[in-house]
Amino acid sequence: MSEIDKRNRLSEEPFDYQITKKGTILIYYKGEQIKIVKDKEAEHLIARIKEDEDNVAAVQLLLAKITGNFKRGNEKIGKNKRK
Template sequence: MPEDARGELIDGRFDYRLQKDGRVAVTWYGRPVTTLAGQDAQKFLKKMDGLDEHAAQLAMARVTGNFKRGNEKGR
């Protein structure tokens, strides 16, 4: 079963922005959801590098915790 079976992440609802202090702000429809700092921020940025749009949406959904519970795995 695909992780986004209902196609809910197609619209690009999640986004992220690197801040001057090195933190990463993850937003949902432009509203702040979570902020990553330090090693978590660096790990997130490294993971995002090279992902296509859909895979990036899935990764941001996971990091915010706004993801259907069940079969997702931390990768």
């Protein structure tokens, strides 16, 4: 794991998830929803999470990989968050 997470950011557990009744997975990063996973991809992800639910670092890595490279620095800032 140390080769993948060199800056040790996943140890802070920034990702969280919620599985809905319909089988959709809502993925959160530091409390903000960033991705919705549905259908076959959600079923596959749920199975992988259940395999690794004892290993928190593995689940964090799995959630990081499924979200992809979503932070690029060009995210839009809301009206209330402007400087």
